[in-house]
Amino acid sequence: MSIRSKYEAELALVFNKLIAMCRAVETAIEKSVTALVKRDRDMSAEVISEDKYVDNLEHEIEQDCLKILLMEHPVASDFRDVSAALKMITDLERISDQAADISEIALQFGDEDFIKEPEHITLMAHLAIDMVKDSVQSYINRDIELARSLDSRDDRVDQLFETVKGDLVELIRKDGKNADQAILFMMIAKYLERIADHAVNIGEWVEYAVTGCHKIG
Amino acid sequence: MNISVRNCNLWYGDFQALKNINMDISNREVTAFIGPSGCGKSTFLKILNRMNDLVDGCRITGSFHIGGVDIFDKSTDVNLLRKKVGMVFQKPNPFPMSIYDNIAFAPRTFGVRKKAELDRIVEDSLRRASIWDEVKDRLKKSALGMSGGQQQRLCIARALAANPDILLMDEPTSALDPISTGKIEALMSELKQELTIVIVTHNMQQATRIADKTAFFYLGELIEYDTTEKLFSCPTDRRTENYITGRFG
Numbered sequence: 036m037s038i039r040s041k042y043e044a045e046l047a048l049v050f051n052k053l054i055a056m057c058r059a060v061e062t063a064i065e066k067s068v069t070a071l072v073k074r075d076r077d078m079s080a081e082v083i084s085e086d087k088y089v090d091n092l093e094h095e096i097e098q099d100c101l102k103i104l105l106m107e108h109p110v111a112s113d114f115r116d117v118s119a120a121l122k123m124i125t126d127l128e129r130i131s132d133q134a135a136d137i138s139e140i141a142l143q144f145g146d147e148d149f150i151k152e153p154e155h156i157t158l159m160a161h162l163a164i165d166m167v168k169d170s171v172q173s174y175i176n177r178d179i180e181l182a183r184s185l186d187s188r189d190d191r192v193d194q195l196f197e198t199v200k201g202d203l204v205e206l207i208r209k210d211g212k213n214a215d216q217a218i219l220f221m222m223i224a225k226y227l228e229r230i231a232d233h234a235v236n237i238g239e240w241v242e243y244a245v246t247g248c249h250k251i252g
Numbered sequence: 253m254n255i256s257v258r259n260c261n262l263w264y265g266d267f268q269a270l271k272n273i274n275m276d277i278s279n280r281e282v283t284a285f286i287g288p289s290g291c292g293k294s295t296f297l298k299i300l301n302r303m304n305d306l307v308d309g310c311r312i313t314g315s316f317h318i319g320g321v322d323i324f325d326k327s328t329d330v331n332l333l334r335k336k337v338g339m340v341f342q343k344p345n346p347f348p349m350s351i352y353d354n355i356a357f358a359p360r361t362f363g364v365r366k367k368a369e370l371d372r373i374v375e376d377s378l379r380r381a382s383i384w385d386e387v388k389d390r391l392k393k394s395a396l397g398m399s400g401g402q403q404q405r406l407c408i409a410r411a412l413a414a415n416p417d418i419l420l421m422d423e424p425t426s427a428l429d430p431i432s433t434g435k436i437e438a439l440m441s442e443l444k445q446e447l448t449i450v451i452v453t454h455n456m457q458q459a460t461r462i463a464d465k466t467a468f469f470y471l472g473e474l475i476e477y478d479t480t481e482k483l484f485s486c487p488t489d490r491r492t493e494n495y496i497t498g499r500f501g
């Protein structure tokens with residue numbers, strides 16, 4: 036095997052692990068919100084315990100990347116690919132933490148009916164999941180257009196966050212007893228909003244990997 | 253001293269080895285030349301102290317200034333130029349004489365006769381080349397008995413004894429072990445405080461370790477020239493990218 040193909044094989048391994056990590060993170064977000072809506076406490080607990088798996092993957096990919104940096108001394112786009120991967124896994128790991136945080140909050144809801152069906156929160160979750168998926172996909176495919184689309188998609192998530200906030204404020208005004216649940220929903224919406232921000236960060240690292248420019252968002 | 257080259261073309265007979273090269277090299281920096289064998293790195297380096305003058309059938313056009321002075325001007329004294337622009341080669345080439353006489357060679361040529369003065373220059377040059385401690389007790393011994401790494405530092409000391417402004421180094425560590433290489437790289441970082449250093453290297457990691465700027469040559473052209481950090485993290489030209497990432501044929 037030539038040095039070049041040895042290097043490419045090592046990078047392909049990192050790519051595969053990144054895809055696996057991304058899938059796990061998507062699933063975590065999905066399950067955290069489904070568990071909330073279905074009031075499935077077991078599923079919430081699963082999300083919290085499965086966060087360990089993502090932590091382990093992050094650690095593994097980090098080791099792989101550091102080894103490549105040490106052994107292969109990559110330069111140019113090779114160097115940018117590896118550095119971008121190193122940065123991206125930090126964002127993915129944070130997203131997984133935030134899915135676990137959502138589940139922690141879901142477990143704090145009592146048995147009372149919801150003050151409002153979390154339809155906007157579900158929508159935010161789906162937009163955020165797609166953004167995370169596309170951020171990693173744009174890295175694998177070096178798809179700069181897809182990476183750049185994340186910024187405006189994040190605006191949509193921010194708008195939804197404002198909508199949720201407005202609705203919850205309204206509900207608290209109507210009846211102070213709504214405040215307990217409203218605060219929990221509010222925190223969940225905030226986490227989802229942050230998750231979308233992390234997808235934007237990943238997109239910025241993709242831009243760096245492809246073009247060499249990193250804009251600080 | 254700054255080096256400024258404009259529209260440099262060089263032919264060996266019918267073969268054009270350098271094609272319209274424009275380059276400014278900064279004072280007190282290390283500049284590395286990289287590129288595949290035969291792309292013209294050594295040829296370009298040798299122009300700077302007019303070593304190509306000796307080559308039959310070699311023709312050069314363009315303008316070449318060092319510290320603002322035209323080095324091909326009729327009034328330029330080539331011996332003086334070579335004193336100001338020292339050169340170190342891939343294979344250490346100590347003269348078959350004592351360590352002391354190797355270093356004293358250039359100052360003697362330029363008329364230094366007093367023993368005390370020569371002693372001072374010898375010690376100073378050997379110290380600057382980080383080899384004084386290793387040889388101070390055997391200055392009268394033959395230079396040929398030294399190790400390869402020591403011989404190379406001796407050659408650097410010999411070049412320094414002429415008190416040059418510029419040091420040209422053509423693959424100075426490619427015949428050396430990692431420890432000797434490390435010593436010479438450390439030496440370059442020291443020397444660049446006072447000199448301009450241009451080094452040809454096939455070792456990319458060496459370029460990233462020691463060079464402030466890096467120039468990539470390919471088929472007689474200067475393809476890309478930038479800060480080392482920029483060139484190795486985000487080269488502009490596809491050919492640079494392919495070469496440094498090992499994608500080339």
Ligand SMILES: Nc1ncnc2c1ncn2[C@@H]1O[C@H](COP(=O)(O)OP(=O)(O)O)[C@@H](O)[C@H]1O
Nearest residue numbers: 264269287288289290291292293294295296307
């Ligand atoms: N004295 C010479 N006569 C004819 N051709 C030469 C001479 N020196 C070098 N060349 C040719 O010029 C080209 C550049 O050589 P050189 O500067 O030694 O390349 P590099 O240092 O990048 O390996 C090569 O094709 C080489 O064969």
Ligand SMILES: [Mg+2]
Nearest residue numbers: 293294295452
């Ligand atoms: Mg050469």
